[in-house]
Amino acid sequence: MQFDSDASTPEGALEDATTRATQLRAEINRANRLYYIEDAPELDDAEWDARMQELLALEEAHPELKTPDSPTQRVGAPPSPGFDEVVHPVPMLSLGNVFDEDGFRAWYKRALDFLELESAPMVCELKIDGLALAITYRVGVMERAATRGDGERGEDVTANVRTIRSVPLKLEGPPEEIPPVVELRGEVFLPNSKFSELNIEREAAEIPAYVNPRNAASGSLRQLDSTETAKRPLDMFFYALGYVEGAESPSSHWDTLQAINKWGGRKNEWTRKANTVEEVMAAIANAGEVRESLDYGIDGVVIKIDSLSLQSRLGFVGRDPRWAIAYKFPAEQAETTLKAIHVNVGRTGALTPWAELEPVIVGGVTVGRATLHNKDEIARKDFREGDRVVIQRAGDVIPQVVEVAAKNQRPDDSQPYEFPDACPSCGTETVQTEDEAVTRCVNGACPAQFERLLEHFASRGALDIEGLGERVSQDLPRLGFVSNIADVYRLHERREDLLELEKMGETRVDNLLKAIEASRSQPLSKLLFALGIPGIGSESAEWLSRRFHSLTGVKDATEEELLAIDGIGPIVASTLTDYFSVEQNRQLVDDLIELGVNPIDDTPEPSADHPANGVTFVVTGRLETMSRSEAQNRIKSLGGKATGSVTKKTNYLVAGAEAGSKLEKAQRLDVRVINESMFIAFMEYGEVPVRPETDS
Numbered sequence: 001m002q003f004d005s006d007a008s009t010p011e012g013a014l015e016d017a018t019t020r021a022t023q024l025r026a027e028i029n030r031a032n033r034l035y036y037i038e039d040a041p042e043l044d045d046a047e048w049d050a051r052m053q054e055l056l057a058l059e060e061a062h063p064e065l066k067t068p069d070s071p072t073q074r075v076g077a078p079p080s081p082g083f084d085e086v087v088h089p090v091p092m093l094s095l096g097n098v099f100d101e102d103g104f105r106a107w108y109k110r111a112l113d114f115l116e117l118e119s120a121p122m123v124c125e126l127k128i129d130g131l132a133l134a135i136t137y138r139v140g141v142m143e144r145a146a147t148r149g150d151g152e153r154g155e156d157v158t159a160n161v162r163t164i165r166s167v168p169l170k171l172e173g174p175p176e177e178i179p180p181v182v183e184l185r186g187e188v189f190l191p192n193s194k195f196s197e198l199n200i201e202r203e204a205a206e207i208p209a210y211v212n213p214r215n216a217a218s219g220s221l222r223q224l225d226s227t228e229t230a231k232r233p234l235d236m237f238f239y240a241l242g243y244v245e246g247a248e249s250p251s252s253h254w255d256t257l258q259a260i261n262k263w264g265g266r267k268n269e270w271t272r273k274a275n276t277v278e279e280v281m282a283a284i285a286n287a288g289e290v291r292e293s294l295d296y297g298i299d300g301v302v303i304k305i306d307s308l309s310l311q312s313r314l315g316f317v318g319r320d321p322r323w324a325i326a327y328k329f330p331a332e333q334a335e336t337t338l339k340a341i342h343v344n345v346g347r348t349g350a351l352t353p354w355a356e357l358e359p360v361i362v363g364g365v366t367v368g369r370a371t372l373h374n375k376d377e378i379a380r381k382d383f384r385e386g387d388r389v390v391i392q393r394a395g396d397v398i399p400q401v402v403e404v405a406a407k408n409q410r411p412d413d414s415q416p417y418e419f420p421d422a423c424p425s426c427g428t429e430t431v432q433t434e435d436e437a438v439t440r441c442v443n444g445a446c447p448a449q450f451e452r453l454l455e456h457f458a459s460r461g462a463l464d465i466e467g468l469g470e471r472v473s474q475d476l477p478r479l480g481f482v483s484n485i486a487d488v489y490r491l492h493e494r495r496e497d498l499l500e501l502e503k504m505g506e507t508r509v510d511n512l513l514k515a516i517e518a519s520r521s522q523p524l525s526k527l528l529f530a531l532g533i534p535g536i537g538s539e540s541a542e543w544l545s546r547r548f549h550s551l552t553g554v555k556d557a558t559e560e561e562l563l564a565i566d567g568i569g570p571i572v573a574s575t576l577t578d579y580f581s582v583e584q585n586r587q588l589v590d591d592l593i594e595l596g597v598n599p600i601d602d603t604p605e606p607s608a609d610h611p612a613n614g615v616t617f618v619v620t621g622r623l624e625t626m627s628r629s630e631a632q633n634r635i636k637s638l639g640g641k642a643t644g645s646v647t648k649k650t651n652y653l654v655a656g657a658e659a660g661s662k663l664e665k666a667q668r669l670d671v672r673v674i675n676e677s678m679f680i681a682f683m684e685y686g687e688v689p690v691r692p693e694t695d696s
């Protein structure tokens with residue numbers, strides 16, 4: 001190493017070391033970029049390695065030279081105890097799916113109708129089968145990397161992500177062109193070729209092989225010891241910006257991708273623009289053709305509306321953006337033997353048949369069980385135990401049995417399957433209503449239903465009570481410890497009895513009781529979801545929580561109030577009021593409150609004190625700056641109601657150009673008519689006085 005001989009004093013040595021380290025870092029970073037981002041290596045492996053070793057030695061001799069963005073940081077930091085939680089400043093989205101051209105056309109048409117446009121340019125991207133990551137850079141230097149998690153909260157995997165060579169530790173380009181804070185998002189994956197190598201190594205070491213590259217990537221990213229992650233050749237493509245501070249975003253998605261690439265974040269080269277449904281379909285066909293030749297898994301194509309201002313006008317339905325959709329490739333299929341048919345009783349009493357299969361690999365995953373949907377499906381397709389059957393899976397969808405492979409090759413003793421006409425758990429005769437394909441056990445006291453409910457109540461997406469899994473959810477009711485949900489919060493009174501149980505032991509009992517205690521502080525939305533109210537998913541639970549603030553609030557909500565929530569339709573509204581009209585369910589809520597399980601959602605409701613709150617609007621005619629759907633969304637988001645026809649109860653008619661019969665009717669009924677700019681002023685500033693509710 002040349003600097004050693006030149007340096008005669010310690011000060012001189014440090015100065016030289018600083019210069020040399022800077023030079024080495026620049027060379028290594030440049031080499032990495034050429035290799036990983038531009039696919040044009042400049043240094044060969046040995047040359048790269050020599051520089052890296054020299055830099056490592058330098059930093060070891062002069063620890064003060066180490067910088068967080070030094071390429072040496074990619075070799076891994078000391079093990080960390082678990083991962084910290086990260087709240088995403090901008091939630092990470094999920095995407096809706098379509099599976100064929102008709103589905104895509106329908107999506108595109110809905111978007112155009114919403115915008116009242118004839119067409120909108122799009123961008124098509126390969127849907128990489130990996131893990132979404134959000135990486136935050138502050139003044140151009142990587143600060144934090146987080147997994148998607150549930151979209152709202154992920155895990156801090158910064159130390160591990162530093163080891164991924166295609167992830168820039170420092171953004172490139174003139175500082176004035178890099179936002180002071182910027183979050184780059186993309187997909188991390190393990191190349192297929194490396195996946196096979198990794199599994200060969202694992203098998204040699206007698207460690208269970210990963211089922212697919214996606215799992216391997218996930219496993220690698222979540223290593224507690226980042227030196228382990230560093231050994232896994234993970235790779236990454238970037239495709240979006242998340243949180244951005246102190247800079248204007250580009251005006252289109254396409255330009256965003258170019259900006260990210262300029263900063264050193266690799267984009268997927270296949271990405272292309274499309275202006276029509278035909279161009280999108282051609283792109284999808286092309287993706288299907290190149291799929292086999294790629295060194296990473298893709299399971300479809302993501303189509304996004306290119307203009308960011310149109311994206312923000314389109315907004316969201318629930319958590320899915322209206323401006324992007326995933327076109328999924330057809331499911332992968334395989335043939336195997338249907339060993340036996342079993343029936344599960346779900347928490348709402350639905351009897352769900354499932355197939356026990358001879359394990360078979362489909363789309364890179366070993367499948368041993370698959371859904372048979374329902375009684376009618378089994379009868380229609382004549383599935384029998386012992387049949388050779390075709391099964392399929394698409395993406396993360398539960399595998400399903402598609403059809404019998406060869407009915408004529410059945411053995412002579414093959415018998416049609418007889419669906420049980422009584423609940424396998426409680427023996428109650430099952431019911432199958434005409435309008436639904438589901439066979440149900442309608443016994444409200446059915447043990448199997450309650451066990452499932454308990455399991456759901458404690459599951460990760462619900463109250464996340466560790467130690468109350470499938471087995472304990474069965475044991476506690478069967479042994480008489482729990483006969484309704486409220487009893488969960490009475491368990492601590494029976495600690496001594498629990499200790500008597502086989503297989504429990506003091507640690508497990510205390511951990512369970514501790515987890516139950518901790519679940520009291522879960523937010524209201526989680527509790528509402530956990531109660532397993534028919535039709536209430538985790539998203540609608542959030543809407544209810546935000547709107548009604550407490551268990552009592554939700555319990556006493558009227559159908560009309562429920563319908564005013566954007567996203568809740570008449571079916572869910574009536575199911576919910578039905579649920580709370582049952583005395584036992586009202587009692588359960590009262591019991592929970594008495595037991596101190598009464599989370600309050602005090603998230604300020606921006607619309608609560610807006611004058612539009614509770615006011616009824618009808619929007620008609622053609623508006624200049626927004627579509628009617630957007631205007632209606634705007635109204636609902638402020639707590640107002642947007643209805644379709646003018647009645648005496650209408651407070652305002654928003655009349656755009658060429659307003660017709662509704663305008664006449666409003667004038668006849670003396671409903672206040674406002675134009676678009678008055679409407680906007682009202683929405684923005686709440687300045688148009690509200691008409692009193694004293695219709696005469």
Ligand SMILES: [Zn+2]
Nearest residue numbers: 423426441446
């Ligand atoms: Zn039953």
